Amino acid sequence: MIYFDNAATSFPKPKAVIEAMEDYFFNVGGNTGRSGHRMAIKASELVFNTRELLARLFNISDSSRIVFTKNITESLNLAVNGFLEKGDQVVTTSMEHNSVMRPLRYLEQKGQIKIFTVQANKEGLVDPAVFEDILKKEKIKLVAVNHASNVTGSLVPVDVIAEIVSRYGSSILVDAAQTAGAYSIDVLSDNIDMLAFTGHKSLLGPQGTGGLYVREGIKLAPLVRGGTGSNSEKEIQPNFLPDQLESGTMNIIGIAGLGAGVKYVLKQSVSKIRQEEMKITKMFVKGVGKIDNIEMYGPRDISKRVSVVSFNIPRHAPSMVAYLLDKQFNLACRSGLHCSPSAHKTIGTFPRGTLRFSFGYFNDAAEVEKGLTALIEISRERYSHNKQTEL
Amino acid sequence: MPLPQLAVIVFMSAHDAIKAKNKLEKARIVHELIPTPKEISSECGMSLRIEKPLLNRALELFRTTDLRYRNDLL
Ligand SMILES: Cc1ncc(COP(=O)(O)O)c(C=O)c1O
Numbered sequence: 001m002i003y004f005d006n007a008a009t010s011f012p013k014p015k016a017v018i019e020a021m022e023d024y025f026f027n028v029g030g031n032t033g034r035s036g037h038r039m040a041i042k043a044s045e046l047v048f049n050t051r052e053l054l055a056r057l058f059n060i061s062d063s064s065r066i067v068f069t070k071n072i073t074e075s076l077n078l079a080v081n082g083f084l085e086k087g088d089q090v091v092t093t094s095m096e097h098n099s100v101m102r103p104l105r106y107l108e109q110k111g112q113i114k115i116f117t118v119q120a121n122k123e124g125l126v127d128p129a130v131f132e133d134i135l136k137k138e139k140i141k142l143v144a145v146n147h148a149s150n151v152t153g154s155l156v157p158v159d160v161i162a163e164i165v166s167r168y169g170s171s172i173l174v175d176a177a178q179t180a181g182a183y184s185i186d187v188l189s190d191n192i193d194m195l196a197f198t199g200h201k202s203l204l205g206p207q208g209t210g211g212l213y214v215r216e217g218i219k220l221a222p223l224v225r226g227g228t229g230s231n232s233e234k235e236i237q238p239n240f241l242p243d244q245l246e247s248g249t250m251n252i253i254g255i256a257g258l259g260a261g262v263k264y265v266l267k268q269s270v271s272k273i274r275q276e277e278m279k280i281t282k283m284f285v286k287g288v289g290k291i292d293n294i295e296m297y298g299p300r301d302i303s304k305r306v307s308v309v310s311f312n313i314p315r316h317a318p319s320m321v322a323y324l325l326d327k328q329f330n331l332a333c334r335s336g337l338h339c340s341p342s343a344h345k346t347i348g349t350f351p352r353g354t355l356r357f358s359f360g361y362f363n364d365a366a367e368v369e370k371g372l373t374a375l376i377e378i379s380r381e382r383y384s385h386n387k388q389t390e391l
Numbered sequence: 392m393p394l395p396q397l398a399v400i401v402f403m404s405a406h407d408a409i410k411a412k413n414k415l416e417k418a419r420i421v422h423e424l425i426p427t428p429k430e431i432s433s434e435c436g437m438s439l440r441i442e443k444p445l446l447n448r449a450l451e452l453f454r455t456t457d458l459r460y461r462n463d464l465l
Contacts (some may be wrong), residue, residue: 238404
């Protein structure tokens with residue numbers, strides 16, 4: 001099977017990830033922070049080590065400012081709900097995933113916040129000057145941006161926007177679901193206040209892991225309160241990180257795997273991963289450009305995108321093409337709206353959606369060749385004339 | 392031989408306890424992570440036990456970091 005659905009979740013995982021999880025399961029076993037015996041200490045060490053590795057990856061000076069979550073959706077909900085208060089104003093973009101959009105729209109519907117949306121162009125690119133125009137006129141508490149779109153692969157110049165945001169005394173929240181591990185992120189030089197990431201995509205960890213970096217000085221209300229293993233004499237939630245935002249037993253086995261994934265990324269280096277992924281992305285984009293009857297979306301300029309490519313064969317429904325790729329060509333990809341209706345409206349593919357190929361570090365040129373060949377064949381066939389195969 | 396007096400350092404979070412442990416290991420200062428003794432604090436979680444003569448060296452090491460702790464004599 002050719003796996004081109006790495007934007008949904010990466011596959012395969014490095015062997016070290018599975019080994020680290022096995023090691024926790026068979027040899028560590030204890031809970032973190034709760035007890036003082038050796039098994040508990042080992043578990044706490046393991047979680048500490050993963051935090052430190054993530055801190056190294058994102059250039060975070062104090063790893064206690066990273067809290068673990070079950071995925072980036074939870075991280076984004078924590079940031080949005082924990083940071084915003086009644087009367088606050090927020091800037092976001094038309095390219096956001098529903099994991100940013102829905103928590104924001106919910107608060108908006110309740111009459112608590114006002115949202116300003118920066119409209120991206122047809123390629124999915126936003127203009128930093130538009131952020132500045134809004135920040136100049138309005139008092140904005142938070143700017144929430146997607147680092148790279150999971151629909152078009154278009155990158156947002158986070159460092160440029162964050163510099164503007166800091167000049168106006170506002171704060172920025174970055175959704176790094178599609179970039180963490182695949183594109184260089186430095187919270188210090190990029191001026192990032194809150195960085196949300198998920199463990200199971202380019203960080204190569206297991207599902208059920210994610211996290212949020214919160215800059216020193218930013219206070220968030222927890223989404224969940226409860227046992228932390230610290231301050232146990234008090235019935236009030238501790239007010240220090242990471243404990244304040246990590247109530248309840250965490251996904252220790254998952255965090256063990258995530259640590260091994262991040263270690264793997266650091267060893268390969270983000271720049272090498274980026275280079276390899278973009279090499280095959282470029283090859284695919286070039287190849288698709290030569291196929292008649294295929295419409296491709298996202299930036300033409302390869303340096304402005306990650307390894308996510310959306311396209312359509314206008315004669316065929318995306319779901320049918322995805323079905324054929326799966327059944328006849330052994331190729332896994334994703335069709336539809338990718339949880340991002342607003343992004344599809346922006347590029348003009350709502351409600352039809354697109355086909356999406358997303359490449360990972362373990363894909364190679366031969367697989368891309370096969371993918372292109374399959375698309376050529378499908379684009380020539382008149383499948384859509386047979387109503388029964390129209391899905 | 393009389394046992395050396397022991398000091399206990401109580402950490403706010405398991406995160407700080409592990410960070411301190413790593414620092415001490417690097418500096419080769421003998422120590423032990425233990426459950427926080429009841430007579431010192433009713434908190435659960437982890438503490439670090441260290442021989443009193445080594446305490447100042449350890450605290451000096453912690454001073455340069457942002458470790459959150461308090462120390463007590465056992
Ligand atoms: C840009 C973006 N944000 C958020 C998410 C949500 O990720 P998760 O399902 O890991 O919470 C995804 C992935 O589906 C994404 O691509």
